[in-house]
Amino acid sequence: MGSGPAPRGATAARGRTALLAAGLTATTLTATLLAGCAGPTRAPRTAPAPRTTPPQALCAALVTHWAGVVLGAGEGEDATGLDYQSMGLSGDQNEILRAVLETARAVRRTEGTATARESAARDAEARCAARHRSGTPTGGPWQ
Incomplete structure (x- = not known):
């Protein structure tokens, strides 16, 4: 093996291969970028607005739940x-x-647990509605 210059054809072939590879890389990159930019535009999805529960409904649900647990x-x-x-x-x-x-315990003694639960739900709804009739109470954090 000599230390002379590489044959002229081998150097030219390597140069063309490197140039071709760089061209393919640039073409692929450009196509990828353009595909991402030129794709169909859609409006971003927005989540539906969160539902809020009125304070009197939340109160009634909590009281009704725990009344049912205790009556059970x-x-x-x-x-x-x-x-x-x-x-x-x-x-x-x-x-x-x-x-x-x-009230519900008195109903349970005379009419049974199912009727007592129904009575408790109605009573909780009425009492919670009365509590929140003029807005949210402001007697303190635990009121």
Whole structure:
């Protein structure tokens, strides 16, 4: 093997191959960019606006749920083992729950659990609506 220059044809072939590879890379890159830019334009998807629950409906749902849990337990049993804050209730909602349960327990003794649950739901709805009649109470964070 000599140390002389490479044959003229080999150098030219390597140069053409490198030029061809660079051209293909540039063409591919350009096509990719243009395809991304020139594609069909669509309006961005927007999520629907979140639904909000009115405070009186939230109050009624919470009180009705916990009244059902307590009524489902036997007489005198601690159905949940939770205090009102652990149940997610405010102090006023807890007072509503206690009043609803007092009435519902009387109904359960005379008419059964199913009727007591229906009574509790109606009573919770009425009491929560009355509590929120003039807007959201502002007696403090736990009121």
